Amino acid sequence: MESIRVRFAPSPTGALHIGGARTALYNWLAARGADGTLVLRIEDTDRERSTPENVLQILDALRWLELDWDEGPISQYERAPRHRERLEELLASGAAYRDRTTGAEVQEWRRENPGRGYRGVPLEGDRAEDAAIRLRVPDEGETVVPDAIRGEIRFRNDLQDDPVIARADGSVLYNFAVAVDDADMGITDVIRGDDHLSNTPRQLLVLEALGERPPRYAHLPLLHGPDGKKLSKRHGAASVQELREAGFLPAAVRNYLALLGWGAEDDETILSTDELVRRFSIDRVGRAAAIFDEKKLRWLNGRYMRDETLERYEAELAGHLERNDPEAAAAFAAAGPEARREACEIVRDKAQTVTEIWPLIAFLFTEPRIEDVDEKVWRKVMKPGTRSLVRKADEAIASADRFDASSLERVLREVIDAEGVSATKVLQPIRVAITGSNVSPGIFESLAALGRERAVARLDRAIGHLGDRLPGDDSDPG
Template sequence: MTQVRTRFAPSPTGFIHLGNIRSALYPWAFARANKGVFILRIEDTDVERSSQEAVDVIIEGMKWLGLDHDEGPYYQMQRMDRYKEVLQQMLEKGLVYPCYMSSEELDALRERQMANKEKPRYDGTWRPESGKTLPPVPEGVKPVLRFKNPQGGSVVWEDKVKGRIEISNDELDDLVIARPDGTPTYNFCVVVDDMDMGITHVIRGDDHVNNTPRQINILRALGQEPPVYAHLPTVLNEQGEKMSKRHGAKAVTQYRDEGYLADAIVNYLARLGWSHGDDEIFSREQLVEWFNLDHLGKSAGQFDEAKLRWVAQQHMKMASDALLAGLVREQWQRRGVSVPDELAQGDKLAAMCALFKDRCATTVELADWLAMYVGDVAAPAEELAAQLTDANKPAVAALAARLQTVDWEKGAINQAIKDTMAEFGLKMPQVAIPVRLLVCGRAQTPSVDAVLALFDRDVVLKRLAQV
């Protein structure tokens, strides 16, 4: 059986967003599921709009998401000699021909065709045919090279998403495959790349469907059988428009900076156009184990921030506490927060992550929660005044006195709180809420004894002394 070889071939003409990166995730997952090869190819022939910055974001985003490539990145601009070599071979075989029609003549031809309610297309003026006399070659005009598209018959392929697609060859005119200066055009470069790189499966956005019949015809002219095609429906934004920078899409790397776990983004993106039964939450390993092209969705996936946050929350719960501790440290470093040594090295930060991670969708939120352990806190004055009253101030002071001598662990702290409640005839919220406000700066936290046990005793006593 032939080894599966897939590719992701972005154009570096803008930042890469979630809709784009899904076209990397699926071929990556398919290659990994079939022990195949995943290739990264940068299609940078649009020199004016391409930028190194955009290339860097593509590579950085893929690296963060763990979409590792086995070959590449290949750059089309570095393969120009190869394209010209194939063009020359095609010229010699009569598969392409020079066309001297000027852009003015082409425009006039299109206008005539549209006036006659015909589809605007090149009319084959310079296409050599037996018994046909070509016009005289105009002086000083550099020709384009056009591919001799087959006449009659049709191009047919079984698309793994869209099913059988058939396009009549008479619908396709002779495509320009090299410009007057000799530089090859996009559709031609793609064909040579896919041929040279032995691509077996092309998994890409359905904005490429119109290119496919042309690419198949060029491939066949070069003696190659086309790969399997799977054209993915568009990803829409929350307003139902095509996801794009213009319509508010964010760079993939921004999700990293906002503290989303890479596995959560991979899980969410995978479900935006593929399914494995009713499974909503799965690991990267499960995605690779389950992924195939038979369960790709036929309708457009719509981005939903609330759903993304829900998926992210599930992955936060599943994540190892040690992993989260490292990511929280990174968030604090980014904010310029100095982290005490015992938090920087020991298991204490992991224990804090374990206690608070169920409340968070991102490591930014987790770092916000845990900020009480590494910096001063200030409860909202009105809330503190409402909760810390003359009725319970003595109880808080008595609890502080008890906490000076108890073993500093959750069970002993819990007992100290219960003893204080019994002494003053108070209920848990009457003691726990003012303690939370003073020590944590907020009224809602996980179990107060567990939260306090992760502080240094001195910090808790100092904050309770504000009574």
């Protein structure tokens, strides 16, 4: 059996969207699962809209997703000489011809001739000089697209217009370039979006005129936004870059994207990349369009976050801070390996995305100001009686013989028991005092990570502040 050759062929007219990312992933899975070859081809024949920046962005996005390719990137535009060569063949054989009918004229013709495809008027000699080139579509028969996902799809030839395959200036068009390139590159399986299904008969016709053997096809259903409409920049985190900045992990994104349109026999949800490679099969891809659901991605991402090694966790966080918050990145780096590691350890299970990590542990690397504590939070936590409780807790913390989480828990539980109050009454004020927020990692771990000196200093400061901010606190005159 021949080994498969697939290609991912994005057009660099914008950033890589999750739809494109999924197409890339499916091609990658198909290749990796069958010991095949993945070719990366940049479809940049539209010089107006293609930019080098977009090419870079696409490559960057693929690298971030950890999807590698075996050949390319190949610029389709740079293959223009080859395209012209093949074009000449068709012109010579009569399979293609020059015609200067404009799009508007074709439209009008169609209005007057419903139920037929447009056939141009072949031009010769001088008059043909700067005319576009059309492919001659037979009036008889039909063109059948063999599709791994949808079966055979039939298109009547007499309904197809003779498509323009080259512009007046001689540059070729998408449907022609694709056919030539797929043939030249020995592509065996074309896996791409549904939006190309209607283009396929045109490409098949080009292939046939060229005498080339057609590949197999698999047209993926499109991805829609939360509103059920075609996905676009307006719908949430649409580009791969946005996904990264939103704090998602590549492995989680791969897992999620794989499930968006494909499901294993047993309907498993958590699938490692190895597992995906092993189990993916293109003919199990569904036929209906799917909606990108960020909530599920978040959940999945949280699962991956909790499974990360501490080393990777820290690296993800550091990378994120460097890209988005240089000040925080500097503070984090300056703290030293021990502190960084401990911070990661105590938040590990709490964040669903990389973005959520820093706000939870920033208090370990910066000095929170009591004045910055949200007024509502302060009032909710700091009640009459709080001051004396915090003072007692402070003393216990200051004199704890060991400063690790379990020792701190022990001494603080003693205070709680002795005072006969709920744990929350003591612990929440401490949390706010040392972290500046009512949301943080476990309080004992947080105290231990902070260290005795800083913990006590922050508590002392809060106690002082409590006098000012709780004027009505009669229960604690001292």
